[in-house]
Amino acid sequence: MSKVRVLVGTRKGAFVLTSDGKREKWEIAGPHFAGWEIFHVKGSKADPNRIYASQSSGWFGQIIQRSNDGGKTWETPGGESMPKPGEMPKASNKFVYDTTPGTGAPLTTHQWYDGTQHPWEFKRVWRLEPSLADPDAVYAGVEDAAVFKTTDGGRSWSEMPGLRGHGSGPKWQPGAGGMCLHTLILDPANPGRIYIAISAAGAFRTDDGGASWKPINQGLRSQYIPDQTAEVGHCVHHIAMHPSRPNTLYMQKHWDVMRTDDAGDSWREVSGNLPTDFGFVIDVHAHEPETIYVVPIKSDSEHMPLEGKLRVYRSRTGGDEWEPLTKGLPQKDCYVNVLREAMAVDSLDPCGVYFGTTGGQVYASNDAGDNWIAIAEHLPTVLSVEVQTLQ
Protein backbone atom coordinates (compact mmCIF):
# COMPACT_ATOMS: atom_id res chain seq x y z
CA MET A 1 0.00 0.00 0.00
CA SER A 2 1.41 3.37 -0.93
CA LYS A 3 1.89 6.05 1.65
CA VAL A 4 2.33 9.79 1.40
CA ARG A 5 4.43 11.98 3.64
CA VAL A 6 4.00 15.75 3.47
CA LEU A 7 6.88 17.79 4.90
CA VAL A 8 5.77 21.21 6.05
CA GLY A 9 8.10 24.04 7.07
CA THR A 10 6.55 26.89 9.05
CA ARG A 11 7.54 30.05 10.87
CA LYS A 12 7.49 28.15 14.16
CA GLY A 13 8.61 24.62 13.41
CA ALA A 14 8.33 21.66 11.07
CA PHE A 15 5.44 19.23 10.75
CA VAL A 16 5.18 15.83 9.10
CA LEU A 17 1.74 14.84 7.77
CA THR A 18 1.15 11.25 6.75
CA SER A 19 -1.63 9.32 5.04
CA ASP A 20 -2.17 6.14 3.11
CA GLY A 21 -2.55 6.13 -0.64
CA LYS A 22 -6.19 7.20 -0.45
CA ARG A 23 -5.06 10.49 1.04
CA GLU A 24 -8.29 11.04 2.93
CA LYS A 25 -7.24 10.70 6.59
CA TRP A 26 -4.12 12.42 7.84
CA GLU A 27 -1.97 12.36 10.94
CA ILE A 28 0.09 15.34 11.99
CA ALA A 29 3.41 14.95 13.81
CA GLY A 30 5.29 17.91 15.22
CA PRO A 31 6.23 20.58 15.81
CA HIS A 32 9.84 19.65 15.30
CA PHE A 33 12.28 22.46 16.20
CA ALA A 34 9.43 24.40 17.83
CA GLY A 35 9.87 28.14 17.78
CA TRP A 36 12.40 28.17 14.92
CA GLU A 37 11.76 29.19 11.33
CA ILE A 38 11.87 26.17 9.05
CA PHE A 39 12.32 27.44 5.53
CA HIS A 40 12.52 24.07 3.80
CA VAL A 41 12.28 20.35 4.53
CA LYS A 42 13.06 17.86 1.79
CA GLY A 43 13.67 14.13 1.52
CA SER A 44 16.21 12.30 -0.57
CA LYS A 45 14.94 10.43 -3.61
CA ALA A 46 17.83 8.00 -3.17
CA ASP A 47 16.84 7.24 0.43
CA PRO A 48 13.35 8.51 1.38
CA ASN A 49 14.03 8.13 5.09
CA ARG A 50 16.86 10.63 4.81
CA ILE A 51 15.34 14.08 5.23
CA TYR A 52 17.06 17.44 5.57
CA ALA A 53 15.63 20.56 7.20
CA SER A 54 16.76 24.17 7.20
CA GLN A 55 16.26 25.61 10.68
CA SER A 56 17.01 29.27 11.25
CA SER A 57 16.52 32.13 13.64
CA GLY A 58 17.20 35.83 13.51
CA TRP A 59 18.79 35.45 16.93
CA PHE A 60 20.88 32.33 16.54
CA GLY A 61 21.47 31.87 12.82
CA GLN A 62 21.41 28.79 10.62
CA ILE A 63 21.15 25.16 11.68
CA ILE A 64 20.93 22.11 9.43
CA GLN A 65 18.93 19.16 10.75
CA ARG A 66 18.92 15.64 9.35
CA SER A 67 16.67 12.66 9.90
CA ASN A 68 17.48 9.07 9.02
CA ASP A 69 14.08 7.64 9.94
CA GLY A 70 11.60 9.57 7.88
CA GLY A 71 11.31 12.55 10.20
CA LYS A 72 10.69 10.77 13.50
CA THR A 73 14.03 11.76 15.04
CA TRP A 74 16.55 14.39 14.04
CA GLU A 75 20.23 15.19 14.48
CA THR A 76 22.54 18.05 13.65
CA PRO A 77 25.20 16.41 11.47
CA GLY A 78 28.60 17.61 12.55
CA GLY A 79 27.18 19.04 15.74
CA GLU A 80 27.56 15.94 17.87
CA SER A 81 28.21 16.89 21.46
CA MET A 82 31.25 14.70 21.87
CA PRO A 83 33.31 14.08 18.71
CA LYS A 84 35.26 10.84 18.67
CA PRO A 85 38.75 11.07 20.17
CA GLY A 86 41.13 12.60 17.69
CA GLU A 87 38.33 13.77 15.42
CA MET A 88 37.91 17.43 14.71
CA PRO A 89 34.33 18.53 15.27
CA LYS A 90 32.67 19.76 12.12
CA ALA A 91 29.79 22.17 12.03
CA SER A 92 26.76 21.64 9.90
CA ASN A 93 25.79 25.25 10.49
CA LYS A 94 28.84 26.69 8.78
CA PHE A 95 28.00 28.55 5.59
CA VAL A 96 30.89 30.82 4.72
CA TYR A 97 31.32 32.25 1.23
CA ASP A 98 34.42 30.90 -0.49
CA THR A 99 36.83 33.76 -1.10
CA THR A 100 40.02 31.71 -1.08
CA PRO A 101 42.45 32.53 -3.91
CA GLY A 102 42.54 29.01 -5.27
CA THR A 103 38.88 28.08 -5.48
CA GLY A 104 36.72 30.99 -4.48
CA ALA A 105 35.32 34.20 -5.89
CA PRO A 106 35.94 37.66 -4.44
CA LEU A 107 33.26 38.76 -2.01
CA THR A 108 31.83 41.46 -4.23
CA THR A 109 28.77 43.60 -3.63
CA HIS A 110 25.21 43.49 -4.86
CA GLN A 111 22.68 46.23 -5.34
CA TRP A 112 20.82 47.32 -2.22
CA TYR A 113 17.21 48.52 -2.14
CA ASP A 114 18.27 52.14 -2.57
CA GLY A 115 20.56 51.42 -5.51
CA THR A 116 23.80 51.57 -3.54
CA GLN A 117 26.16 48.62 -3.39
CA HIS A 118 25.99 46.29 -0.37
CA PRO A 119 28.30 43.46 0.72
CA TRP A 120 27.21 39.83 0.50
CA GLU A 121 25.99 38.64 3.93
CA PHE A 122 24.84 35.11 4.70
CA LYS A 123 21.35 35.05 6.21
CA ARG A 124 19.77 31.60 5.87
CA VAL A 125 19.20 28.53 3.73
CA TRP A 126 16.03 28.82 1.66
CA ARG A 127 16.20 25.52 -0.16
CA LEU A 128 17.76 22.12 0.35
CA GLU A 129 17.89 19.94 -2.76
CA PRO A 130 19.21 16.42 -2.17
CA SER A 131 21.13 14.77 -4.99
CA LEU A 132 19.02 12.41 -7.08
CA ALA A 133 21.51 9.58 -6.54
CA ASP A 134 23.43 10.11 -3.29
CA PRO A 135 21.63 10.71 0.01
CA ASP A 136 24.76 12.33 1.47
CA ALA A 137 24.98 14.95 -1.27
CA VAL A 138 22.76 18.01 -0.97
CA TYR A 139 22.68 21.43 -2.61
CA ALA A 140 21.62 24.48 -0.60
CA GLY A 141 20.25 27.71 -2.02
CA VAL A 142 20.96 30.54 0.39
CA GLU A 143 20.36 34.22 1.11
CA ASP A 144 22.38 36.27 0.13
CA ALA A 145 22.24 34.36 -3.11
CA ALA A 146 24.71 31.53 -3.53
CA VAL A 147 24.79 27.75 -3.90
CA PHE A 148 26.46 25.53 -1.30
CA LYS A 149 26.95 21.78 -1.42
CA THR A 150 27.62 19.02 1.08
CA THR A 151 28.87 15.57 0.15
CA ASP A 152 29.05 14.21 3.70
CA GLY A 153 25.43 14.29 4.72
CA GLY A 154 25.43 17.86 5.97
CA ARG A 155 28.50 17.67 8.20
CA SER A 156 30.27 20.34 6.16
CA TRP A 157 29.26 22.72 3.38
CA SER A 158 31.25 24.40 0.63
CA GLU A 159 30.17 27.19 -1.65
CA MET A 160 30.05 26.59 -5.41
CA PRO A 161 31.47 30.04 -6.11
CA GLY A 162 31.02 30.04 -9.87
CA LEU A 163 27.52 31.46 -9.58
CA ARG A 164 28.43 34.36 -7.31
CA GLY A 165 31.48 34.87 -9.49
CA HIS A 166 29.41 35.21 -12.64
CA GLY A 167 30.18 38.91 -12.67
CA SER A 168 26.66 40.29 -12.79
CA GLY A 169 26.34 40.30 -8.99
CA PRO A 170 26.48 44.11 -8.65
CA LYS A 171 23.20 44.19 -10.60
CA TRP A 172 21.42 41.64 -8.41
CA GLN A 173 19.12 43.09 -5.79
CA PRO A 174 17.04 41.73 -2.93
CA GLY A 175 13.32 41.22 -3.36
CA ALA A 176 10.97 42.00 -0.51
CA GLY A 177 11.94 38.71 1.13
CA GLY A 178 15.66 39.26 0.76
CA MET A 179 18.16 38.27 -1.93
CA CYS A 180 17.29 34.63 -1.78
CA LEU A 181 18.24 31.73 -3.99
CA HIS A 182 15.01 29.78 -3.68
CA THR A 183 14.71 27.52 -6.71
CA LEU A 184 17.25 24.77 -7.33
CA ILE A 185 16.34 22.09 -9.88
CA LEU A 186 18.56 19.15 -10.80
CA ASP A 187 18.17 17.87 -14.35
CA PRO A 188 17.51 14.12 -14.10
CA ALA A 189 18.75 13.55 -17.65
CA ASN A 190 21.94 15.59 -17.39
CA PRO A 191 23.92 15.41 -14.13
CA GLY A 192 25.89 18.52 -15.03
CA ARG A 193 22.84 20.72 -15.50
CA ILE A 194 21.29 22.68 -12.64
CA TYR A 195 18.75 25.49 -12.79
CA ILE A 196 18.50 28.09 -10.05
CA ALA A 197 16.50 31.26 -9.52
CA ILE A 198 17.15 34.32 -7.38
CA SER A 199 14.91 37.13 -6.22
CA ALA A 200 15.66 39.54 -7.75
CA ALA A 201 18.34 38.53 -10.20
CA GLY A 202 16.52 35.98 -12.32
CA ALA A 203 17.18 32.45 -13.49
CA PHE A 204 20.58 30.89 -14.14
CA ARG A 205 21.76 27.56 -15.54
CA THR A 206 24.96 25.59 -15.28
CA ASP A 207 25.86 22.82 -17.70
CA ASP A 208 29.14 21.88 -16.06
CA GLY A 209 28.06 20.91 -12.56
CA GLY A 210 28.28 24.41 -11.15
CA ALA A 211 31.66 25.59 -12.36
CA SER A 212 30.12 28.24 -14.60
CA TRP A 213 26.64 29.71 -14.91
CA LYS A 214 24.75 31.77 -17.45
CA PRO A 215 21.67 33.92 -16.95
CA ILE A 216 18.62 32.49 -18.73
CA ASN A 217 16.23 35.41 -18.71
CA GLN A 218 15.67 36.16 -22.37
CA GLY A 219 11.98 36.84 -22.89
CA LEU A 220 11.31 38.07 -19.37
CA ARG A 221 9.97 41.60 -19.09
CA SER A 222 9.83 43.37 -15.72
CA GLN A 223 8.34 46.81 -15.36
CA TYR A 224 10.05 47.55 -12.07
CA ILE A 225 13.62 47.69 -13.41
CA PRO A 226 15.09 50.43 -15.61
CA ASP A 227 15.82 48.09 -18.51
CA GLN A 228 12.71 45.92 -18.61
CA THR A 229 14.41 43.15 -20.61
CA ALA A 230 17.76 43.24 -18.82
CA GLU A 231 19.96 40.17 -18.67
CA VAL A 232 19.60 40.10 -14.86
CA GLY A 233 17.47 41.84 -12.25
CA HIS A 234 14.16 39.99 -12.70
CA CYS A 235 12.19 38.88 -9.65
CA VAL A 236 11.57 35.22 -10.40
CA HIS A 237 9.34 33.71 -7.70
CA HIS A 238 9.52 30.03 -8.54
CA ILE A 239 10.29 27.56 -11.34
CA ALA A 240 8.99 24.00 -11.84
CA MET A 241 9.96 21.19 -14.18
CA HIS A 242 8.50 17.82 -15.11
CA PRO A 243 11.29 15.24 -14.90
CA SER A 244 10.34 13.67 -18.24
CA ARG A 245 10.84 17.00 -20.04
CA PRO A 246 13.83 18.67 -18.45
CA ASN A 247 14.10 21.30 -21.18
CA THR A 248 10.62 22.61 -20.39
CA LEU A 249 10.37 24.89 -17.39
CA TYR A 250 7.43 26.82 -16.01
CA MET A 251 8.01 30.05 -14.11
CA GLN A 252 5.89 32.15 -11.81
CA LYS A 253 7.56 35.53 -12.03
CA HIS A 254 6.66 38.49 -9.80
CA TRP A 255 4.11 39.26 -12.48
CA ASP A 256 3.67 36.88 -15.45
CA VAL A 257 3.58 33.12 -15.78
CA MET A 258 6.27 32.04 -18.26
CA ARG A 259 7.37 28.94 -20.12
CA THR A 260 10.53 27.80 -21.87
CA ASP A 261 11.03 24.73 -24.05
CA ASP A 262 14.73 25.21 -24.67
CA ALA A 263 16.15 24.95 -21.16
CA GLY A 264 15.70 28.61 -20.45
CA ASP A 265 17.35 30.05 -23.54
CA SER A 266 14.08 31.80 -24.36
CA TRP A 267 10.84 32.30 -22.44
CA ARG A 268 7.32 33.18 -23.51
CA GLU A 269 4.41 34.34 -21.44
CA VAL A 270 1.59 31.83 -20.85
CA SER A 271 -0.53 33.84 -18.39
CA GLY A 272 -3.47 33.61 -20.83
CA ASN A 273 -6.82 34.03 -19.09
CA LEU A 274 -5.56 34.09 -15.50
CA PRO A 275 -7.44 36.74 -13.49
CA THR A 276 -4.09 38.02 -12.23
CA ASP A 277 -0.69 36.69 -13.13
CA PHE A 278 1.02 37.73 -9.92
CA GLY A 279 1.75 34.85 -7.56
CA PHE A 280 4.43 32.78 -5.93
CA VAL A 281 3.93 29.04 -6.44
CA ILE A 282 3.90 26.95 -9.59
CA ASP A 283 4.06 23.18 -10.03
CA VAL A 284 3.57 20.44 -12.62
CA HIS A 285 1.30 17.38 -12.52
CA ALA A 286 3.28 14.20 -11.82
CA HIS A 287 2.08 12.35 -14.93
CA GLU A 288 0.95 15.08 -17.32
CA PRO A 289 3.84 17.38 -18.25
CA GLU A 290 1.46 19.93 -19.78
CA THR A 291 -0.73 20.20 -16.69
CA ILE A 292 0.42 22.99 -14.38
CA TYR A 293 -0.88 24.73 -11.28
CA VAL A 294 -0.61 28.28 -9.93
CA VAL A 295 -2.34 30.25 -7.18
CA PRO A 296 -3.04 33.76 -8.49
CA ILE A 297 -2.51 36.52 -5.95
CA LYS A 298 -4.06 39.96 -6.34
CA SER A 299 -0.93 42.07 -6.73
CA ASP A 300 2.55 42.85 -5.48
CA SER A 301 1.08 45.33 -3.03
CA GLU A 302 -1.82 43.13 -1.90
CA HIS A 303 -0.58 39.59 -1.25
CA MET A 304 -4.00 37.97 -0.98
CA PRO A 305 -6.39 36.08 -3.25
CA LEU A 306 -8.68 38.08 -5.51
CA GLU A 307 -12.13 38.78 -4.06
CA GLY A 308 -11.37 36.79 -0.90
CA LYS A 309 -11.61 33.53 -2.89
CA LEU A 310 -8.78 31.01 -2.63
CA ARG A 311 -8.50 29.48 -6.09
CA VAL A 312 -5.92 27.22 -7.63
CA TYR A 313 -5.73 27.61 -11.40
CA ARG A 314 -4.90 24.63 -13.57
CA SER A 315 -3.83 24.58 -17.18
CA ARG A 316 -3.93 21.31 -19.09
CA THR A 317 -2.32 22.92 -22.12
CA GLY A 318 1.00 23.98 -20.67
CA GLY A 319 -0.31 27.48 -20.05
CA ASP A 320 -2.43 30.10 -21.83
CA GLU A 321 -5.75 28.37 -21.01
CA TRP A 322 -6.55 28.17 -17.31
CA GLU A 323 -9.47 26.91 -15.21
CA PRO A 324 -10.21 27.78 -11.58
CA LEU A 325 -10.28 24.93 -9.02
CA THR A 326 -12.43 25.83 -6.05
CA LYS A 327 -14.16 22.77 -4.61
CA GLY A 328 -13.26 22.53 -0.95
CA LEU A 329 -11.35 25.81 -0.88
CA PRO A 330 -12.70 28.89 0.95
CA GLN A 331 -14.60 31.08 -1.46
CA LYS A 332 -15.26 34.06 0.72
CA ASP A 333 -13.39 36.16 3.25
CA CYS A 334 -10.09 34.41 2.58
CA TYR A 335 -7.02 36.65 2.59
CA VAL A 336 -4.09 34.29 3.04
CA ASN A 337 -1.03 34.08 0.80
CA VAL A 338 0.68 31.01 -0.63
CA LEU A 339 4.46 31.41 -0.51
CA ARG A 340 6.84 30.29 -3.22
CA GLU A 341 8.00 26.97 -1.75
CA ALA A 342 4.55 25.99 -0.49
CA MET A 343 3.19 23.77 -3.28
CA ALA A 344 4.10 20.20 -4.22
CA VAL A 345 2.69 17.12 -5.94
CA ASP A 346 2.85 13.42 -5.13
CA SER A 347 3.39 10.75 -7.77
CA LEU A 348 0.32 8.59 -7.15
CA ASP A 349 -2.43 8.17 -9.71
CA PRO A 350 -4.51 10.31 -9.60
CA CYS A 351 -1.84 12.87 -8.84
CA GLY A 352 -2.07 14.54 -5.44
CA VAL A 353 -1.55 18.30 -5.19
CA TYR A 354 -0.72 20.10 -1.93
CA PHE A 355 -0.22 23.68 -0.84
CA GLY A 356 0.14 25.60 2.41
CA THR A 357 -0.94 29.11 3.33
CA THR A 358 0.25 31.96 5.48
CA GLY A 359 -2.85 31.29 7.59
CA GLY A 360 -1.53 27.89 8.60
CA GLN A 361 -3.75 25.70 6.43
CA VAL A 362 -2.42 22.87 4.29
CA TYR A 363 -4.80 21.86 1.51
CA ALA A 364 -4.63 18.61 -0.42
CA SER A 365 -6.32 17.25 -3.50
CA ASN A 366 -6.21 13.53 -4.23
CA ASP A 367 -7.67 13.98 -7.71
CA ALA A 368 -5.32 16.38 -9.47
CA GLY A 369 -7.02 19.47 -8.15
CA ASP A 370 -10.70 18.79 -8.75
CA ASN A 371 -11.50 18.55 -5.03
CA TRP A 372 -9.64 19.83 -1.97
CA ILE A 373 -9.61 19.17 1.76
CA ALA A 374 -7.73 20.92 4.55
CA ILE A 375 -5.33 18.34 5.99
CA ALA A 376 -4.05 20.82 8.59
CA GLU A 377 -5.88 23.97 9.59
CA HIS A 378 -4.11 25.71 12.42
CA LEU A 379 -0.38 25.54 11.83
CA PRO A 380 1.91 28.56 11.98
CA THR A 381 2.52 30.41 8.70
CA VAL A 382 3.49 27.81 6.13
CA LEU A 383 6.79 28.52 4.40
CA SER A 384 7.29 25.31 2.43
CA VAL A 385 5.55 22.09 1.43
CA GLU A 386 7.23 19.01 0.00
CA VAL A 387 5.78 15.58 -0.63
CA GLN A 388 7.24 12.09 -0.54
CA THR A 389 5.41 9.18 -2.17
CA LEU A 390 6.40 6.00 -0.38
CA GLN A 391 5.82 2.46 -1.62
Place this chain on the structure above:
Amino acid sequence: MSAPGAGGRKKVRVALPAHLRTLAKVDAGEVAVELTGPVTLRSVLEALEDRYPVLRGTIREYGTLQRRAFVRFFACQRDYSLDPPDILLPEQVASGAEPLLIVGAIAGG
Protein backbone atom coordinates in the same frame (compact mmCIF):
# COMPACT_ATOMS: atom_id res chain seq x y z
CA MET B 1 39.44 29.22 44.18
CA SER B 2 41.59 30.52 41.35
CA ALA B 3 41.75 34.19 40.47
CA PRO B 4 40.30 35.12 37.06
CA GLY B 5 43.67 35.45 35.40
CA ALA B 6 45.40 32.57 37.08
CA GLY B 7 46.10 29.09 35.75
CA GLY B 8 44.45 25.87 36.91
CA ARG B 9 41.31 24.17 35.78
CA LYS B 10 38.07 26.04 36.38
CA LYS B 11 34.43 25.12 36.01
CA VAL B 12 32.40 28.02 34.71
CA ARG B 13 28.62 28.11 34.64
CA VAL B 14 26.87 29.38 31.52
CA ALA B 15 23.14 30.09 31.32
CA LEU B 16 21.75 29.49 27.84
CA PRO B 17 18.51 30.73 26.28
CA ALA B 18 15.82 28.11 25.77
CA HIS B 19 16.36 27.63 22.03
CA LEU B 20 20.06 26.95 22.49
CA ARG B 21 19.41 24.54 25.36
CA THR B 22 17.09 22.60 23.05
CA LEU B 23 19.67 22.63 20.30
CA ALA B 24 22.42 21.44 22.63
CA LYS B 25 20.06 18.84 24.10
CA VAL B 26 20.55 19.96 27.68
CA ASP B 27 17.65 19.96 30.12
CA ALA B 28 18.96 22.32 32.77
CA GLY B 29 18.98 26.08 32.38
CA GLU B 30 22.72 26.15 32.84
CA VAL B 31 25.66 24.16 31.57
CA ALA B 32 29.12 23.95 33.06
CA VAL B 33 32.28 24.14 30.99
CA GLU B 34 35.83 23.55 32.10
CA LEU B 35 38.71 25.71 31.04
CA THR B 36 42.20 26.67 32.02
CA GLY B 37 43.81 30.08 31.94
CA PRO B 38 42.12 33.45 32.11
CA VAL B 39 38.33 33.41 32.26
CA THR B 40 37.32 35.78 29.49
CA LEU B 41 34.34 36.02 27.19
CA ARG B 42 36.43 34.42 24.47
CA SER B 43 37.74 31.54 26.57
CA VAL B 44 34.30 30.72 27.97
CA LEU B 45 32.66 30.80 24.54
CA GLU B 46 35.43 28.65 23.07
CA ALA B 47 35.02 26.11 25.85
CA LEU B 48 31.26 26.16 25.37
CA GLU B 49 31.57 25.58 21.62
CA ASP B 50 34.12 22.82 22.14
CA ARG B 51 31.76 21.07 24.53
CA TYR B 52 28.69 21.69 22.34
CA PRO B 53 29.82 22.03 18.70
CA VAL B 54 26.24 22.51 17.56
CA LEU B 55 26.35 25.94 19.19
CA ARG B 56 29.08 27.14 16.83
CA GLY B 57 27.73 29.96 14.74
CA THR B 58 24.70 30.49 16.98
CA ILE B 59 26.29 32.89 19.49
CA ARG B 60 29.26 34.18 17.47
CA GLU B 61 29.38 34.51 13.69
CA TYR B 62 31.51 32.05 11.80
CA GLY B 63 34.65 33.61 10.40
CA THR B 64 34.57 36.92 12.24
CA LEU B 65 33.69 35.41 15.64
CA GLN B 66 31.71 38.58 16.28
CA ARG B 67 28.77 38.36 18.69
CA ARG B 68 25.56 37.83 16.72
CA ALA B 69 23.52 41.00 16.66
CA PHE B 70 20.62 39.75 18.79
CA VAL B 71 22.68 37.98 21.44
CA ARG B 72 23.73 39.66 24.69
CA PHE B 73 26.16 38.73 27.48
CA PHE B 74 25.59 39.55 31.15
CA ALA B 75 27.42 38.64 34.35
CA CYS B 76 27.06 39.84 37.91
CA GLN B 77 24.45 42.42 36.87
CA ARG B 78 26.78 43.94 34.25
CA ASP B 79 26.35 44.03 30.49
CA TYR B 80 29.42 42.61 28.72
CA SER B 81 27.88 42.59 25.25
CA LEU B 82 29.94 45.45 23.91
CA ASP B 83 33.18 44.61 25.69
CA PRO B 84 36.21 43.22 23.87
CA PRO B 85 36.30 39.41 23.87
CA ASP B 86 39.44 39.20 25.96
CA ILE B 87 38.02 41.12 28.91
CA LEU B 88 38.37 39.23 32.18
CA LEU B 89 35.05 38.13 33.62
CA PRO B 90 34.42 38.69 37.35
CA GLU B 91 35.90 36.40 39.98
CA GLN B 92 32.39 35.19 40.83
CA VAL B 93 32.08 33.80 37.29
CA ALA B 94 35.57 32.29 37.32
CA SER B 95 34.84 30.63 40.64
CA GLY B 96 31.49 29.26 39.55
CA ALA B 97 29.56 31.30 42.05
CA GLU B 98 27.75 33.23 39.32
CA PRO B 99 26.93 32.21 35.72
CA LEU B 100 27.72 33.99 32.50
CA LEU B 101 24.30 34.77 31.07
CA ILE B 102 23.82 34.39 27.31
CA VAL B 103 20.56 36.04 26.44
CA GLY B 104 18.56 36.45 23.27
CA ALA B 105 17.85 40.15 22.90
CA ILE B 106 14.23 41.24 22.76
CA ALA B 107 13.79 42.69 19.30
CA GLY B 108 10.46 43.14 17.65
CA GLY B 109 7.26 41.64 18.89
